[in-house]
Amino acid sequence: MTDFRFQQPGIIGAGRVAQALALALRQRASAPPLLWGRSPEKAHNAAAGVGAVAEPDLDRLVAECDVIAVAVADDALTDVVSRLAVALPAGHSPFIFHVSGRSGAAALEPLGKAGAMTAAIHPAMTFTGDPESEVGRMAGARFAITAPTGEAIERARNIVASLGGIAVEIAEERRALYHAALCHASNHLVTLVSGAARGLKDAGVDDPAALLAPLVRAALENSLAHGFAGLSGPLLRGDARTIGNHLTVLANDSPALLPAYSAMARATLDELKRREIAPSSRLTALDSLLAVP
Numbered sequence: 485m486t487d488f489r490f491q492q493p494g495i496i497g498a499g500r501v502a503q504a505l506a507l508a509l510r511q512r513a514s515a516p517p518l519l520w521g522r523s524p525e526k527a528h529n530a531a532a533g534v535g536a537v538a539e540p541d542l543d544r545l546v547a548e549c550d551v552i553a554v555a556v557a558d559d560a561l562t563d564v565v566s567r568l569a570v571a572l573p574a575g576h577s578p579f580i581f582h583v584s585g586r587s588g589a590a591a592l593e594p595l596g597k598a599g600a601m602t603a604a605i606h607p608a609m610t611f612t613g614d615p616e617s618e619v620g621r622m623a624g625a626r627f628a629i630t631a632p633t634g635e636a637i638e639r640a641r642n643i644v645a646s647l648g649g650i651a652v653e654i655a656e657e658r659r660a661l662y663h664a665a666l667c668h669a670s671n672h673l674v675t676l677v678s679g680a681a682r683g684l685k686d687a688g689v690d691d692p693a694a695l696l697a698p699l700v701r702a703a704l705e706n707s708l709a710h711g712f713a714g715l716s717g718p719l720l721r722g723d724a725r726t727i728g729n730h731l732t733v734l735a736n737d738s739p740a741l742l743p744a745y746s747a748m749a750r751a752t753l754d755e756l757k758r759r760e761i762a763p764s765s766r767l768t769a770l771d772s773l774l775a776v777p
Contacts, residue, residue: 489646493517494549494578496538496564498530500582500611502555504618507534509553511619512646518545522560534615545752546571546578551643553605554582561591569594571690579639581605585663588630588656596632603631603640604659608666623648630654630660675749679741712755719752720757722766726774750774 493509495502518539521527531538539545539697546552546568549564556564561584568580577599582592583608592602606628611618626651629640637653644651654662677700681692690694706714718726729764734742753770 489513491515491550494545494552495536495555496542496552496568497521497543497555498523498526499555499557500613500615500618501531501607502553503534503613504611504615504622505553505555505583505638506531506536506617508619508622508647510535518549520545542567543571547573547576550578552578552580554580556582556683558584558586558603561587565592565594565658569598572598572600574599577601579603579636579643581640581643583607586660588654588659589632590656595770601633601636601637601639603629603643605640605643606663607647608652610670610721619647625649626652627655628652628659629660630656632656637669675744679744683734683738683741684689686741711760715752715756715761719749719756719770720761722770724769724773727770731773746774 489512490509492515493506493513495506495509495517496521502519502521506519509517517534517536518543519527519531519536520539521530524538524540526717527540528538530536535657552568554561554564554568561582565582572578572595578601579602580592580595583606584591584604585608589596589602589604591604596602603746607622608626608628609618609621625648627644627647629637629644629651630653631637631640641651677696680696680700684692684695703714718730730745731742733746753767753774757764757767
């Protein structure tokens with residue numbers, strides 16, 4: 485880990501990411517982080533849990549901190565940035581970054597105009613509310629960084645290195661696509677597994693998670709290692725009879741799962757055709773089965 489250190493970190497927000505960052509930055513700082521939140525009670529509780537100091541005065545936090553992490557909900561970012569820009573004293577140039585996945589450094593432009601150095605630094609990981617374990621998981625995690633200048637990029641890299649992470653540069657105009665891809669992988673995976681568990685419940689399985697765990701973990705590891713080449717199963721084999729049977733029993737016995745199953749099967753079939761992995765003759769019947777009404 486780098487020897488890069490902070491004098492006085494500031495945290496804007498009191499949620500899961502804010503708490504994890506406060507704990508992580510505290511370990512690399514000369515003074516405990518100051519933490520501000522829109523709810524004083526939540527800010528006090530969050531600060532107490534991670535060794536930070538709840539700071540009710542936003543102006544004071546901005547004036548005293550050399551690095552400030554903005555960890556608020558995406559929809560609150562614009563308002564918070566406006567408040568910070570007004571609070572930033574003349575001649576004070578802290579490094580201010582937000583952790584939103586969907587937004588780039590442009591969201592912090594008012595702060596840049598007010599004299600701050602800015603960047604977007606998004607940790608590509610899930611935060612569950614256990615700051616200590618999340619600080620550990622930051623080590624080796626990827627962080628998407630976007631900044632308007634080379635100096636800000638370097639500062640963002642120092643921040644990521646101090647957290648034990650690995651920086652990955654994402655261009656400003658690619659942030660939305662980057663975030664959509666992450667959400668597709670993580671959020672939709674939850675929907676997929678939850679739907680499969682519901683189907684197993686409908687099939688009479690008492691503990692769907694135990695049955696799914698080895699299969700899903702193996703499939704995940706295989707797909708991460710080999711990409712789409714890791715695909716197996718009836719679609720790859722062109723087994724229209726099996727897929728047709730799936731569609732029938734889902735419609736009859738687990739109808740809530742049918743739309744997601746059909747959509748994912750259609751997407752898989754489209755990728756098979758695009759890559760020409762399977763002979764087109766095998767896929768013709770599947771095309772008819774999975775045709776969008």
